[in-house]
Each structure stands twice: as C-alpha cells, then as structure tokens.
Amino acid sequence: MKEDIELKRVVDEQCALEFVDLPRQLDAKILECKNLEKKNTSLEAELRQKSGLEDCNQSLSAELNKKCKESESLKVVNALLMEQIDLQLRPATPLVLQSHQSVPDATLAKKYEDLLATHENVTKKLIGKEDFISHSK
Numbered sequence: 001m002k003e004d005i006e007l008k009r010v011v012d013e014q015c016a017l018e019f020v021d022l023p024r025q026l027d028a029k030i031l032e033c034k035n036l037e038k039k040n041t042s043l044e045a046e047l048r049q050k051s052g053l054e055d056c057n058q059s060l061s062a063e064l065n066k067k068c069k070e071s072e073s074l075k076v077v078n079a080l081l082m083e084q085i086d087l088q089l090r091p092a093t094p095l096v097l098q099s100h101q102s103v104p105d106a107t108l109a110k111k112y113e114d115l116l117a118t119h120e121n122v123t124k125k126l127i128g129k130e131d132f133i134s135h136s137k
Helices: 002-088 106-136
Strands: none
Touching (some): 002 106
C-alpha cells in the first residue's frame, strides 16, 4: 500500500511538471500560428498580384496577335495594290505626237486614240488611289 501511495505521488509530480510547461508550449504554438497567418496573407497578396499580371499579359498578347494579323492583311493588300499599279503603269514607249501633227495611217490613229484614252483612265485611277491612301492615313 505504501508503494501505491509512493507511485501515486510520483505520477502526480510528473503531471504537475507537465502542466507547468503547458502554458509555455501553448504560447509557442500561438506564436507559430500567427507567423503562419502572416505568411499566408503575404502569399495570398502575391498570388493576387501575379494573377492580375497574367490577366494583363493575356489581354496584351491577344491585342498584339490582333495587330499582327491586321499588319499581315495590310501587307497583302499593299502588295496587291502595287501589282495593280505596276500592271497599269507599264513603261511608256516614247511616242510623242502633237495634236497638230497628222497621223498617216487610220489604224495608227485608232491605236493612238486608244492609248491616249487608256493613259487618261490610268491617270485618273492612280490619282484616285493616291487620294484614297492619303485619306486613309
């Protein structure tokens, strides 16, 4: 029986020592929890910032792709217009006839009139395209 009492006293002392240390352990856990909360808040803010940057980057990337496609389309249109201009402005043959000069051949006169009409049409179209280009800028 005496041994039982001694055993109970030893167990009670150990429990008392453990209870004395519990407030210190609790304070350490509370401090650890507060530090983790601060770190979590910081990481949440960083994640929000990165998410905002990614949204902005995606928007800018879409806008850049749109502008690149527009640029490519304009290059194609420009090339087609240049081809049309090249076709319409073939090198002129140096045939200079004054209006007071007589044309010896009726066929030659007809060709001259056709050529003159074509030249006037091409000149009008070229002026129209130049006006269009200057107004579109």
